[in-house]
Amino acid sequence: MPSATFTAGTVSNSVPMLAGPRHEQILAAMHATLQPRTYLEIGVDHGETLRLAHCPSIGIDPDMDISQQVIGDKTACLLFRMPSDRFFGAFDPVTLLGDKVDFAFLDGMHLFEFLLRDFINVERSCRRNSVIVLHDCIPTDPYLSRRHRLDESLRGITRIPGGWCGDVWKTVLILRQYRPDLRIHSFDSALTGIVLVTNLDPGSDVLEQNYAEAVETFAPLTLQDYGLKRYIDELVVKDAQLLMDPVHLAQFVWL
């Protein structure tokens, strides 16, 4: 699948909308194909994605409002109503699950330093070939990438009013800069993408050691400064349909 290409559109400073399968469809397919032994999710909200897991799972969210059956056929489902930083300060996922984390979905606070800490904390509990999926890291216009959710100053340029990725796109840049050993693959899941990270190193302290420098360096950067098209081109965004097919999925991740 070719990378997303920029075409001049009626919406200024934007790239084509991401039109691949939604993240719920992709996660369901990944659970079915990979059959992870364990699952950890940050950002549970109503439980739409936690319910897709079949294995022993951990869900973390300070404001979860579960409106459906999330336990399903899981033998264990541990819910923590607290911010992820608080969770990792008090609990060890490996001890709770009795095993390393095979599969993680990071969809909590949409600010880059939060996602960076979530990644650091989750990687520690993973195997090398575990997969960490990041949500909302591919904004298709600067409105979506605004840091303050209530800032509506760019609403006029977006095709997704009310949508909010925050600035977690910068976490991908930080991972690329500080951890070239990671395998990072981006996919055009509607509406704001998913990013798969694998070839993890649970023993690495590179991100932790460089956390303060990375946050200080990347804090002032905006998507307009960096260049939206440049960001999308550098990610080499692939067709998310690839993840729905076990044969193609095997190219990116195995458990």
Ligand SMILES: C[S@@+](CC[C@H](N)C(=O)[O-])C[C@H]1O[C@@H](n2cnc3c(N)ncnc32)[C@H](O)[C@@H]1O
């Ligand atoms: C976009 S929703 C998650 C949606 C869910 N994963 C899904 O796809 O249906 C983001 C969630 O992150 C939660 N959140 C915000 N800050 C958080 C934090 N510090 N730690 C964990 N979760 C957080 C919010 O309460 C919210 O429910």
